[in-house]
Amino acid sequence: MGSNSVEDYSWIDDVGGGSDGEFRWSLDGLGDLPPASGVSIESSYGDVSCLEQIGSRKRARNELCNGPKSKACREKMRRNRLNDRFVELSSVLDPGKPKSDKASILSDTARALVQLRSEAQQLRESNEKLEDTIKDLKAEKNELRDEKMRLKADKEKLEQQLKVRSLPPTGFLPHPAAFHAAAAFHAAAAFHA
Template identity: 40%
Template sequence: MDTGSKLADKPVNESIPKRKNYCKVPKKIHKAEREKLKRDQLNDLFFQLGYALDSARQNNGKASVLSDAARLLRDLIAHVGSLRKENSALLSESQYVTVEKNELQDENGGLQAEIQRLKSELLRERIDGDPASSSSPSLPPPVFVLPLQQLEELPSPPVAKPPSSSHVVSRPHARYPTPCDSWPQEFLLSRNQKRPPRTAWREGEDQSLA
């Protein structure tokens, strides 16, 4: 009876105490960890970007890195635009050079044809001006057959005499003495001994004249 009275004393609309929700706490923890991982990844990316822009920079703040990256991108876009303009100019110049090359080739072909035509005209003029060249191939000269008597009566062609060598002075050749040309010394000495003195020969000659 006491227990029933106690339950009857409690109000009907009294709320029943709720049990704690243990399942939501791990979700909050995972969300914080995910946000922390994202921040770490962003910090690493900003650090790499700052190092790529300028490795010796002192201020590695995110705002400074972003401003430098934007400035670099603007410069790169401008450089790309200038390169595109230069490329288009080079393409137009290449097309102009190609057209000029084709024109020069056509002109060269025309000049070659004109040269060939002039050569053919010059050859035709030479053939027309020289009848001997336009005639049939040259025939061998005619051969005349004469009897033997007529051949003997024909005068012999004059024979050119060799020029006289009276006015030609030949160079004298050196002549060296041979053993036959030299007189023995003994013979000369004996001859000088047999020859009388010059005074006796002169006296005998005077007596013969007297």
């Protein structure tokens, strides 16, 4: 490290040393020491616009990340994606509600899921009842159709019987010779009268 910067310790990600909290805590007290050999911290950085404030307690970080293969950069991208998903989840749950902490977002989500599951179960049960009702109604419809066909056949049978009874009986017609004799008798009676 060419500079005397206490804040520039991003190399620890590559080395894999202790936790950031331990290292930062041990170096916090060294930030007040004057730089060695008269080199100022600001001039050793070149472009300080993309680094965080030196007085900050957070680790100095290049906002562009050193490359997608850097563990810290991948972790930051993962956290950003998670935070974006939490914001989306919060807006889906309650669009008018301001952004809240992750714990309340998760508890609201769990409550909403439980409610949706119970509603889905009620809808399934209602659907099953309706399907049973449909089956019963179809069976009743088939029974009514059969009864209608039976009644229609009975009606046609009764109509045929009625037609047969309303016709004069064909088996009792007198013989034509007897008919002439009766007609002659009626004609003679009418003549004598």
